[in-house]
Amino acid sequence: MQDKTTKQTARSARGQAISADLIAVVIAVTNGEPRVLTIGQAGALPSGPFEFGHRSLQSGLRAWVERQTGHRLGYIEQLYTFADRDRIGDERMQRVISISYLGLTREEQAERSPMHGWQGWYNYFPWEDHRAGVPLMLPDVVMPRLRAWADEADNPYTRHDRWQRVAIAFGLDDRDWNEELALQRYELLYEAALVAEAVRSLNTGGASPIPGRPMIADHRRILATGIARLRTKIKYRPVVFELMPPIFTLLQLQRTVEALAGRLVHKQNFRRLIEQQDLVEETGETMSDTGGRPAKRFRFRQTVLAERTAAGTKLPLSRA
């Protein structure tokens, strides 16, 4: 009886025809700059429809990225799935589900292919790079306009709510800047119609967008999702190594982390953290063209991968 309910509903499902798009946020870090793999005029992420022939979502994604950019993906993980109303097919309106993935690689491979481009991700999010201090555009351009946006609300509660969200996302008052909130910041800027995509779709004429390169459809939002995820993840899983060459110095590793986080790290403490976790081992060689004392070279200890994949966070557990 109850089983029937289930089956019937499931059956009606098959009638609806929809399509699914696979979208990839592929990241690499070169010369201390995080980059994202793009296609077209660097205004789009590699993507393509999930097809019948694909063995799985992942393999479909790999196929599309390879076809469009010549780049072969290594590590990938799912980001998010959504189905917006405004995503429309060609002739008739048709529902499209977008399934996005985050991929990590080293840039070098397949660098030759002409159909792809690695773009510094801070071109799309200039307000996210705090390595050289707070970007001037924040106090000079972004904050005033967000302030104005908050104030323009009729309802005082809305005003307060808007401003509080801004304060949290951008670390105002005595709050710290939290690099993990990249997505929330982009969404706020979109809501406030300060990014080109919002002006475009909301048709909010007049105001010009703040600096930062736009992308087609919602690709920039997807990129922001990937950045936020990666910034969170590097803190509890050794994923940075997916972006590193086989051999590296601790400073190179540090620069990579800083590039991703968009902020600086305390050098000595960074080394302590890495070493005490047994994440790396010395190769024995040193590297001397560092401009100072030669640095020891390290390699990632594959061994820990299995163990560290499992992490764990805090709870006042009892051992008994």
Add this chain to the structure above:
Amino acid sequence: MQDKTTKQTARSARGQAISADLIAVVIAVTNGEPRVLTIGQAGALPSGPFEFGHRSLQSGLRAWVERQTGHRLGYIEQLYTFADRDRIGDERMQRVISISYLGLTREEQAERSPMHGWQGWYNYFPWEDHRAGVPLMLPDVVMPRLRAWADEADNPYTRHDRWQRVAIAFGLDDRDWNEELALQRYELLYEAALVAEAVRSLNTGGASPIPGRPMIADHRRILATGIARLRTKIKYRPVVFELMPPIFTLLQLQRTVEALAGRLVHKQNFRRLIEQQDLVEETGETMSDTGGRPAKRFRFRQTVLAERTAAGTKLPLSRA
């Protein structure tokens, strides 16, 4: 030129017809027992196809859960999206994408509807409840069979790899039990064909499954995904409160956390943690039918929700 490439591939997408299923893992905690909302003979999760009329994936999911169980969802978050080969339509083979969500609620509401059932989640995963110590079935049944599974591999590397994965997932040797690895454990048990679903689909005759109620298709795996996600999340976001009544004592809160984590918590430290984070405030009343000294009653401070939604983990940052 490159833009064309994008558009063309996007276009070819529309031809493929696939369907998408929405699947819900809805959790509540009653009397210190975590429960999941099921339909049918308690062997399935609420689910249904994503339809053209649905405003979004989320609203489609809410509609299905409400129709099938009479339960109105509050907090929900996306879990995972997958597209298995073996998921087949009625007549012809058709691709189905499954999009799963985690929902948190209080059981009370709509308790009356006859078409639904709240099932203790440890019925499905008896090896996951370590509140009363390590379940006997682990040393008595599960571990020996996992050991045998590891040993039956021809390749010594495979043997070692299998056993290492088991050791990590189940906290052997000097490792701690990590409650967050619920999904990995289920997947290992599936791989070793120790759960009914695996025996069913792999057609591995003979061996009987270990204790633990099975579900249809991959619903139990999805449930495991939800459990793992929730166990991880309660540690850095105040989501537990979605499961609590408006007013509660600290012990009730603790019992809820313990129910989810499947392990005990140090009482004094738990209170310290909660209080120092300003997550709750006293109502002024006390509750005296606790069997001992009356307990103060608390309520969740909605105020912190906005702030705490943003969290942050560790990195040796520098403030300069």
Add this chain to the structure above:
DNA sequence: CATAATTATACTCATCTGGAGCATAATAGA
């Protein structure tokens, strides 16, 4: 009513961890 059992709370203590900064070492370049 006295005592036991049970739950609530307040504190103390020993570690561990993370943020900062000082000091020294080892090179290249002026």
Add this chain to the structure above:
DNA sequence: TCTATTATGCTCCAGATGAGTATAATTATG
């Protein structure tokens, strides 16, 4: 040789965390 720059080793301190001790306030029981 002196200076600038990067690499490394160590120390300090404060706050967070795991455990355990000591009371307080009720209910259940004999």
